[in-house]
Amino acid sequence: MSDDDLIGRLLARVDELESLEAIRSLTFDYCHGFDKRDYDRFMAIWWEDCVWDIGEPFGRFEGHADVHRALHDILWPAWDETLHLCGNNRVAFLGPRHASSECDVQCVGRLAGDDEATIVGASYSDQLEQRDGLWKIAKRKVTIHYFNLVPGLVLSKP
Amino acid sequence: MSDDDLIGRLLARVDELESLEAIRSLTFDYCHGFDKRDYDRFMAIWWEDCVWDIGEPFGRFEGHADVHRALHDILWPAWDETLHLCGNNRVAFLGPRHASSECDVQCVGRLAGDDEATIVGASYSDQLEQRDGLWKIAKRKVTIHYFNLVPGLVLSKP
Amino acid sequence: MSDDDLIGRLLARVDELESLEAIRSLTFDYCHGFDKRDYDRFMAIWWEDCVWDIGEPFGRFEGHADVHRALHDILWPAWDETLHLCGNNRVAFLGPRHASSECDVQCVGRLAGDDEATIVGASYSDQLEQRDGLWKIAKRKVTIHYFNLVPGLVLSKP
Numbered sequence: 001m002s003d004d005d006l007i008g009r010l011l012a013r014v015d016e017l018e019s020l021e022a023i024r025s026l027t028f029d030y031c032h033g034f035d036k037r038d039y040d041r042f043m044a045i046w047w048e049d050c051v052w053d054i055g056e057p058f059g060r061f062e063g064h065a066d067v068h069r070a071l072h073d074i075l076w077p078a079w080d081e082t083l084h085l086c087g088n089n090r091v092a093f094l095g096p097r098h099a100s101s102e103c104d105v106q107c108v109g110r111l112a113g114d115d116e117a118t119i120v121g122a123s124y125s126d127q128l129e130q131r132d133g134l135w136k137i138a139k140r141k142v143t144i145h146y147f148n149l150v151p152g153l154v155l156s157k158p
Numbered sequence: 159m160s161d162d163d164l165i166g167r168l169l170a171r172v173d174e175l176e177s178l179e180a181i182r183s184l185t186f187d188y189c190h191g192f193d194k195r196d197y198d199r200f201m202a203i204w205w206e207d208c209v210w211d212i213g214e215p216f217g218r219f220e221g222h223a224d225v226h227r228a229l230h231d232i233l234w235p236a237w238d239e240t241l242h243l244c245g246n247n248r249v250a251f252l253g254p255r256h257a258s259s260e261c262d263v264q265c266v267g268r269l270a271g272d273d274e275a276t277i278v279g280a281s282y283s284d285q286l287e288q289r290d291g292l293w294k295i296a297k298r299k300v301t302i303h304y305f306n307l308v309p310g311l312v313l314s315k316p
Numbered sequence: 317m318s319d320d321d322l323i324g325r326l327l328a329r330v331d332e333l334e335s336l337e338a339i340r341s342l343t344f345d346y347c348h349g350f351d352k353r354d355y356d357r358f359m360a361i362w363w364e365d366c367v368w369d370i371g372e373p374f375g376r377f378e379g380h381a382d383v384h385r386a387l388h389d390i391l392w393p394a395w396d397e398t399l400h401l402c403g404n405n406r407v408a409f410l411g412p413r414h415a416s417s418e419c420d421v422q423c424v425g426r427l428a429g430d431d432e433a434t435i436v437g438a439s440y441s442d443q444l445e446q447r448d449g450l451w452k453i454a455k456r457k458v459t460i461h462y463f464n465l466v467p468g469l470v471l472s473k474p
Binding site for chain 1: 319322404405406463466467468
């Protein structure tokens with residue numbers, strides 16, 4: 001192979017490693033943005049024409065205006081606090097500007113009005129698109145495995 | 159250094175970054191494969207001559223046929239549901255085709271016949287080998303730190 | 317662009333990907349070192365002149381001697397066992413030798429003298445510095461979101 005071919009192939013591999021980091025970061029910013037109630041950070045992970053399909057008990061949201069509404073009118077009011085821990089991130093590239101991603105999450109939180117904590121276990125299945133060099137979420141499908149009170153567990157700061 | 163030397167060293171570094179991703183992905187596929195009962199995905203992480211040493215209460219399994227048996231006759235029947243969240247992944251390269259890896263896992267699940275959830279905290283210590291360009295697990299040693307019922311915690315979908 | 321320029325830019329990108337791995341590994345070694353009581357591993361993540369600011373109920377520690385004292389006189393005696401699972405790692409480079417990092421952690425453990433488990437949810441906000449080619453933590457600020465007993469949850473090996 002010529003040096004130019006070698007460098008071209010290296011560039012493509014480094015691009016993919018960087019894309020992997022960028023795609024994982026979207027899910028981590030979902031957690032940081034949601035839990036720390038950082039609106040700009042949370043919104044920055046979604047394409048304007050995104051779909052956020054949580055399913056029961058919260059619903060399905062399309063586009064930035066709907067995600068905004070979900071956050072402010074439904075989700076943040078529903079929870080007094082949350083801590084999502086996301087892991088097991090797997091990314092598959094479907095072309096130069098499309099990827100799918102899946103991960104699992106365990107969330108500990110407290111629903112508004114509850115004295116006791118709730119734990120949620122879920123998986124996220126994402127469709128990602130790269131536009132103008134930037135990766136964001138085009139569609140997130142949430143599958144909730146369990147969503148339950150932990151009897152007697154009160155959450156408080158030390 | 160000549161351009162060829164520079165490119166050669168870059169290639170080795172990109173190889174290692176890609177290997178790191180590949181090795182981490184094996185543990186993530188262990189979680190996805192086990193929890194979502196995706197047999198092909200789970201089996202694809204193990205070399206044919208692997209060792210999967212869980213210890214008490216489940217046992218030690220050698221080779222694909224034994225892993226198959228462990229899954230179908232012991233582990234999947236033992237659990238009605240599981241959600242493993244894996245993190246703290248550390249990889250050390252022991253040579254071009256050998257690596258060791260360690261990580262921690264917190265698992266929430268429900269044993270068959272139980273009404274209440276069980277939580278498990280464990281560490282995985284892995285030996286990895288690259289054969290024909292592919293990384294898979296040669297040996298996994300599981301160390302379980304705790305394995306206990308959570309009194310009163312019922313797992314259910316919302 | 318000339319080949320030399322291309323190679324120079326590739327080198328910078330690969331450097332950054334490797335730095336990202338190195339910085340994440342510090343937090344993972346924090347968990348492994350603390351939980352497995354591996355003193356050398358835990359100390360190796362901190363610069364000599366570090367700050368480890370846990371806040372209530374544990375305190376703020378400056379420099380290796382103080383971190384040593386915190387471990388041996390305060391933290392390890394306070395806990396009979398711990399398992400930290402760290403995730404959501406985000407790194408921002410502030411210059412060639414400075415970075416900030418944040419992540420979240422869920423910890424399950426048992427305080428000395430307690431029969432029941434305690435869970436802790438926290439975030440770590442780190443300042444990192446690269447000196448002589450090595451990344452270590454210059455400052456870690458811990459924010460604890462909750463720190464509570466789980467009634468009835470006893471931790472034991474299977």
